[in-house]
Amino acid sequence: MALPDALPAPRVPDPMTAPSLRWGILGTGWIADKFTQALQAHTRQKVVAVGSRSQSGADRFAQRFDLPAAVGSYDDLVQRDDVDVIYVATPHNHHHEDALRAIGAGKHVLVEKPIALNAAQARDIAAAAARADVMAMEALWTMFLPKFDIVRQLLANGVLGRIHTVFADHGQHFEGDHRILRRDLAGGPTLDLLTYPVAFANWVLGAPREVLARTTWTPNGEVTGQTSVLLMQDDGAQAMLHSSVLSRTPTAAAICGEDAMIAFDPDFYVPAGFTVSDNAGASLRHDEPEVAHTGGLHYQAAQLAWCIAAGERSCTIRPLEESIQTMVILDEARRQIGEIYPEEQ
Ligand SMILES: NC(=O)c1ccc[n+]([C@@H]2O[C@H](COP(=O)([O-])OP(=O)(O)OC[C@H]3O[C@@H](n4cnc5c(N)ncnc54)[C@H](OP(=O)(O)O)[C@@H]3O)[C@@H](O)[C@H]2O)c1
Missing domain, CATH: 3.30.360.10 (Dihydrodipicolinate Reductase; domain 2)
Structure with a gap:
C-alpha cells in the first residue's frame, strides 16, 4: 500500500474538556509530583487531597500544590467522601495493596505502571474492581498520547x-x-x-x-x-x-x-x-x-474521566486485559531469568 498524502490527525479531544473528577493522590514521590503538575496545568481535574505514610510528607506535597487536604494515612485518604478517584503512585510491590485499598473504599483507581507485581495480582485488581463496580486502569500514559x-x-x-x-x-x-x-x-x-x-x-x-x-x-x-x-x-x-x-x-x-x-x-x-x-x-x-x-501525563487522566462519565468500567485505550497480558509476558520473562521478588518466595 502507498503512503497516504498526509498523516491522520489525532482524535484525542482536548483534555481541558474532560469532566472534572476529584482526585486523591496516594504517595508523594517523583511521579506523583509530575502527575499533579500535569493535571493542574492542562486539565480541569481537581486534586483535592493527598495521602502519605507521614503527615509531614502529605503536608509538604499539599503546600507545594495548594491542595485543600493532606492526610498522614493511605486509609484515611481513600475513605474521604470528597474524593472520586485515587491515583496510586507507590512502588511496584505496593500497587496491589493500594489499588485494593481504594477499590475497597468504593473509589475508582488509576494505578501507576505496572499495574501490579505479577499477573495474579493484576487479575485480582480487575476482579475486585468489577465486584465493586468501579473503574480500575493502569497509568500507562504513553498509550494515551x-x-x-x-x-x-x-x-x-x-x-x-x-x-x-x-x-x-x-x-x-x-x-x-x-x-x-x-x-x-x-x-x-x-x-x-x-x-x-x-x-x-x-x-x-x-x-x-x-x-x-x-x-x-x-x-x-x-x-x-x-x-x-x-x-x-x-x-x-x-x-x-x-x-x-x-x-x-x-x-x-x-x-x-x-x-x-x-x-x-x-x-x-x-x-x-x-x-x-x-x-x-x-x-x-x-x-x-x-x-x-x-x-503528557494528563491525557490518561482526562480519558479516565470520560470513561467514568460514560459508565465504562474498562478503558479501550488501555484495557485491563492488556495490562494483565503485559504482566503475563513479564512473569514468563522473570521465570526464565530467575527474578523472584521477596513477596513471591
Ligand atoms: N509513568 C511514568 O512515566 C513513571 C515514571 C516514574 C515512576 N513511575 C511509577 O510510579 C511508581 C512510583 O515511582 P516513583 O519514581 O515516583 O517512586 P518514588 O519517588 O520513590 O515515590 C514512591 C512513593 O511511594 C510511597 N511509598 C509507599 N511505600 C513505600 C516504601 N516502602 N518505600 C518507598 N516509598 C513508599 C512514598 O510516598 P509517601 O512517603 O508519601 O507515603 C514515596 O514517595 C512506580 O511504580 C513507577 O513504576 C511511572
Whole structure:
C-alpha cells in the first residue's frame, strides 16, 4: 500500500474538556509530583487531597500544590467522601495493596505502571474492581498520547502492510539508593522501564506464542541490570525488546511492516516525533516538542474521566486485559531469568 498524502490527525479531544473528577493522590514521590503538575496545568481535574505514610510528607506535597487536604494515612485518604478517584503512585510491590485499598473504599483507581507485581495480582485488581463496580486502569500514559492515536490509525488502515518486526528499548542510568536498585521495592528494569517496550509490542502484535528472556544482574546482585526479551508471534512476527538500569540507551522504537516502517524519535514513550517511510523512500513526518512527563501525563487522566462519565468500567485505550497480558509476558520473562521478588518466595 502507498503512503497516504498526509498523516491522520489525532482524535484525542482536548483534555481541558474532560469532566472534572476529584482526585486523591496516594504517595508523594517523583511521579506523583509530575502527575499533579500535569493535571493542574492542562486539565480541569481537581486534586483535592493527598495521602502519605507521614503527615509531614502529605503536608509538604499539599503546600507545594495548594491542595485543600493532606492526610498522614493511605486509609484515611481513600475513605474521604470528597474524593472520586485515587491515583496510586507507590512502588511496584505496593500497587496491589493500594489499588485494593481504594477499590475497597468504593473509589475508582488509576494505578501507576505496572499495574501490579505479577499477573495474579493484576487479575485480582480487575476482579475486585468489577465486584465493586468501579473503574480500575493502569497509568500507562504513553498509550494515551496523541501521537499514538496517529499510529493507531496507521495500523488500523494497514499502511505498514503485514508487520514483521517490532523493536523497542528503554534504558536509563541509576545509582545510589534509588528504588529501582532496591530488591525490597521490586527494583530492576523488568517491572519499571521494560513495561513500556513490552506493553508497546503487545499492543502492536497481540499476545506472543513464545517469550525468550536473558538478563545481566547488577554488580552487587541486588537486582537485574539489563534484560533482553524476544517475543515470537504465531504469524512469524518478532519483537526485540531491551531495558537497562545500568546505562542510558537510545530508548528508540520501530514498527516494521512489509510496505512501510514507523521509526520513533527517542524517547519513544513520551511526546516526540516519528517518521513513516515506505520501501521506495517516500516518507511522512510527525513533529511535536519532546515535553516528557508534565506535558503528557494528563491525557490518561482526562480519558479516565470520560470513561467514568460514560459508565465504562474498562478503558479501550488501555484495557485491563492488556495490562494483565503485559504482566503475563513479564512473569514468563522473570521465570526464565530467575527474578523472584521477596513477596513471591
Ligand atoms: N509513568 C511514568 O512515566 C513513571 C515514571 C516514574 C515512576 N513511575 C511509577 O510510579 C511508581 C512510583 O515511582 P516513583 O519514581 O515516583 O517512586 P518514588 O519517588 O520513590 O515515590 C514512591 C512513593 O511511594 C510511597 N511509598 C509507599 N511505600 C513505600 C516504601 N516502602 N518505600 C518507598 N516509598 C513508599 C512514598 O510516598 P509517601 O512517603 O508519601 O507515603 C514515596 O514517595 C512506580 O511504580 C513507577 O513504576 C511511572
